[in-house]
Amino acid sequence: MKTQFYSYICELQDRITQALEKVDGKARFQEDLWDRPEGGGGRTRVIENGAVFEKGGVNISGVHGELPQTMQTHFNVSEASFYACGLSLVLHPKNPMLPTVHANWRYFEMYDAEGNIADQWFGGGLDLTPYYLFEEDAIHFHQVCKAACDRHDPTFYKNYKKRCDDYFWNAHRNEARGVGGLFFDYLKPTQRSMEAWYAFVTDVADHFLEAYLPIVEKRKDSAYTPEQRNWQEVRRGRYVEFNLVHDKGTLFGLKTNGRIESILMSLPPQVQWQYNHTPEENSPEAQLIEVLKQPKNWVDLE
Numbered sequence: 001m002k003t004q005f006y007s008y009i010c011e012l013q014d015r016i017t018q019a020l021e022k023v024d025g026k027a028r029f030q031e032d033l034w035d036r037p038e039g040g041g042g043r044t045r046v047i048e049n050g051a052v053f054e055k056g057g058v059n060i061s062g063v064h065g066e067l068p069q070t071m072q073t074h075f076n077v078s079e080a081s082f083y084a085c086g087l088s089l090v091l092h093p094k095n096p097m098l099p100t101v102h103a104n105w106r107y108f109e110m111y112d113a114e115g116n117i118a119d120q121w122f123g124g125g126l127d128l129t130p131y132y133l134f135e136e137d138a139i140h141f142h143q144v145c146k147a148a149c150d151r152h153d154p155t156f157y158k159n160y161k162k163r164c165d166d167y168f169w170n171a172h173r174n175e176a177r178g179v180g181g182l183f184f185d186y187l188k189p190t191q192r193s194m195e196a197w198y199a200f201v202t203d204v205a206d207h208f209l210e211a212y213l214p215i216v217e218k219r220k221d222s223a224y225t226p227e228q229r230n231w232q233e234v235r236r237g238r239y240v241e242f243n244l245v246h247d248k249g250t251l252f253g254l255k256t257n258g259r260i261e262s263i264l265m266s267l268p269p270q271v272q273w274q275y276n277h278t279p280e281e282n283s284p285e286a287q288l289i290e291v292l293k294q295p296k297n298w299v300d301l302e
Contacts, residue, residue: 001120001194002062002083005107009060009087010043012105012205016089017045017058019209023216026051029058034259038065040083044262048269052098052220056091057265061258067110068256075110080118083109087205088249090266091212096232097222099130099137099178100239101212102266104249105205122197123185125160126208127168128215129178129239131232133288135298137215138179142298144211145182145204152200158301160184165295170242175292177242181211231285233272240267 017029027050035041042061047053062085072078086106093100105124112118128141142161149156164183169176182204187197243250243266253263279285 001198002085002107002109005122005198006060006062006085008202008205009085009105012087013043013045013058013060016209017047019213020047020053020056020058020091023213023220024050024052027053032261034262036063036065036257036259038063038257040064042259042262044259044265046265050094052093052095052216054092054094055269056089057262058087058089059262059265060087061085061262063256063258071252071255075119077110077118079113081111081115083111086124088266092236092268093216093220095220095222096131096224096228097134097219098216099128100236100268102127102129103205103208105201106249120188120194121185122187122194122201124201124204125164125181125183126204126211127164127178127181127183128212129235130288131235132228132284133179133291134219137218138296138298140214141179141181141211144207146299148204148207149182149200151203152196156184156200157182157299161301162295168242170238170246172245173238173241175238175289176295177239177292179291179298180295230272231279233270234274234277235288236268236271237273240271243267 021028027047029045029047032044034044040063042059044057044059046057048055064083065081067080067082072080084106086104088104090102091100103126107122108120109117110119128138146157149160160182161180164180165176167183168178168180250263279289
């Protein structure tokens with residue numbers, strides 16, 4: 001399974017980066033191959049200063065070795081080793097009318113002292129973080145997510161949409177990071193076969209471009225003011241806060257001696273933290289904040 005999934009994310013990285021270069025029309029992804037001293041490595045691809053994307057990354061990695069003590073404590077195991085691979089992407093557009101998007105699909109194996117698989121699971125998802133709310137964009141994104149889920153189980157979308165709302169929640173701000181999407185983790189053979197989980201996870205990943213690119217095409221040439229750009233940078237600060245305080249992937253990478261440049265690739269280049277910044281009442285900025293205070297059902301959950 002690990003060989004099959006790693007081959008898949010290699011192909012998926014090519015497919016996504018080629019599509020993003022085409023829609024940007026100016027910048028190209030720069031590739032950086034790296035090795036992890038303890039075992040494994042990755043292929044980082046970063047795009048910067050494009051016509052559409054101010055900064056973005058589409059990274060794959062496959063790492064292995066002894067499970068660090070902090071992670072042994074977390075999983076309540078001892079003398080364990082692991083293998084983890086996945087694709088992670090974050091795109092920060094230049095235009096504030098365009099949302100930031102994040103996605104991740106990953107596979108994990110843990111081994112006992114004899115090298116036998118003691119545990120294995122899939123995880124991942126995708127989510128949208130707008131700076132200005134266009135409801136039709138959020139609806140489209142969620143419709144694609146729901147269609148992928150419904151092809152496998154009618155309960156998946158409702159469950160994984162709620163997990164996304166719960167996970168991407170800036171508790172210290174009491175607001176959502178964005179308008180959600182899907183989040184799933186610990187998809188194990190005790191629930192379904194790993195082949196069935198593989199089919200589901202890759203189906204979701206295969207439709208990422210369908211979920212995001214139509215929004216890019218619709219909004220990338222929208223006019224915007226310096227004030228709207230300022231608001232985008234303020235909101236990006238909330239994105240950074242989540243990634244550094246709450247995000248499991250970031251924390252796992254830091255605790256397993258991951259490559260710091262790849263881990264922090266998700267951070268936007270231009271960010272502001274203004275003291276006690278409050279948008280004007282009834283403004284588009286205030287309307288976004290209202291939506292982020294309470295997760296919303298963008299499509300029919302039935």
